[in-house]
Amino acid sequence: MIMDITIISEVSNDSLHPVTAQMVGAASSIGGPVSVICPGGFGSVEAAKIAGVSKVISIEGDCFDSYDSMAWSGAIEPFIEGDLVLTSSSTLGREISSAIAAKKGFPVVQDITSLDDGISVTRSIFSGKAIEELEVSVPCVLSIRANSFQPADVGGEAEISTVNVSQQVSVAVKEALAKAGERLDVAEADIVISGGRGMGNPSNFSHLYELADEIGAAVGASRAAVDTWEEIPHSMQVGQTGKTVTPNLYIAVGISGAIQHLAGMRSSKYILAINKDPEAPIFGIADYGIVATWEESIPALKEHLSAIMSD
Numbered sequence: 012m013i014m015d016i017t018i019i020s021e022v023s024n025d026s027l028h029p030v031t032a033q034m035v036g037a038a039s040s041i042g043g044p045v046s047v048i049c050p051g052g053f054g055s056v057e058a059a060k061i062a063g064v065s066k067v068i069s070i071e072g073d074c075f076d077s078y079d080s081m082a083w084s085g086a087i088e089p090f091i092e093g094d095l096v097l098t099s100s101s102t103l104g105r106e107i108s109s110a111i112a113a114k115k116g117f118p119v120v121q122d123i124t125s126l127d128d129g130i131s132v133t134r135s136i137f138s139g140k141a142i143e144e145l146e147v148s149v150p151c152v153l154s155i156r157a158n159s160f161q162p163a164d165v166g167g168e169a170e171i172s173t174v175n176v177s178q179q180v181s182v183a184v185k186e187a188l189a190k191a192g193e194r195l196d197v198a199e200a201d202i203v204i205s206g207g208r209g210m211g212n213p214s215n216f217s218h219l220y221e222l223a224d225e226i227g228a229a230v231g232a233s234r235a236a237v238d239t240w241e242e243i244p245h246s247m248q249v250g251q252t253g254k255t256v257t258p259n260l261y262i263a264v265g266i267s268g269a270i271q272h273l274a275g276m277r278s279s280k281y282i283l284a285i286n287k288d289p290e291a292p293i294f295g296i297a298d299y300g301i302v303a304t305w306e307e308s309i310p311a312l313k314e315h316l317s318a319i320m321s322d
């Protein structure tokens with residue numbers, strides 16, 4: 012049985028706990044693409060280097076400053092796509108697994124010590140005096156006991172998508188541009204800012220034009236925006252049936268990320284996505300994502316990009 016598997020990483024002292032590689036090793040016994048979610052962004056680089064990991068989602072936000080299972084699970088749950096979710100069976104992991112299972116409506120089995128395709132699992136019960144064997148149907152959530160599985164090797168090169176769920180949009184924008192600055196010189200870069208139907212009204216594109224004029228960027232649009240509003244000309248369309256762009260910095264505002272749009276911009280050196288829907292497909296390829304409305308994000312973008320351009 013091949014299925015999508017999502018692993019919630021375990022962190023110790025701001026670094027990836029070894030049990031995360033063990034969870035990847037457990038997932039390999041089933042097969043299928045493995046995504047690793049890193050709460051708070053900790054350990055994302057390390058997770059990307061684990062062999063067998065296809066994608067790493069680094070979820071950042073002020074809710075991760077202190078532990079609260081409901082806040083953490085609420086931030087994590089929208090990004091879980093798999094049929095099978097694995098956490099560690101640490102105190103935190105067991106609590107997160109239960110909270111996520113409740114939100115998703117999945118069954119949960121705790122403290123797994125073996126896992127086979129099927130899915131057959133075992134766990135110790137009665138203080139280790141007996142071994143329970145279970146047949147589990149997916150979708151479900153399982154917590155994995157540490158040191159019960161062989162860890163996956165190092166040597167992976169998974170892509171990292173960073174999403175910020177913080178309510179402090181200005182801080183999120185600043186962090187996103189700081190990360191972009193690690194890869195490119197924004198003052199010399201070509202920048203494209205594209206708007207989608209999430210802008211709400213074609214007149215709202217004026218905010219994108221103002222920002223673009225200030226920083227020397229071009230303004231694009233998604234096919235959905237072009238098809239919906241006559242005021243947005245087809246000459247602005249970015250996508251498979253529009254223009255293909257490869258800027259150093261591509262900023263997608265209110266664009267969900269349809270396949271045809273991604274085909275026209277996914278080669279950009281750095282992609283910043285802003286969308287109020289945490290499940291928008293655009294976050295799957297973005298280097299950095301901000302869950303917010305355009306009304307919240309554009310002023311913050313203007314402030315921080317203008318500061319960078321004036322340096």
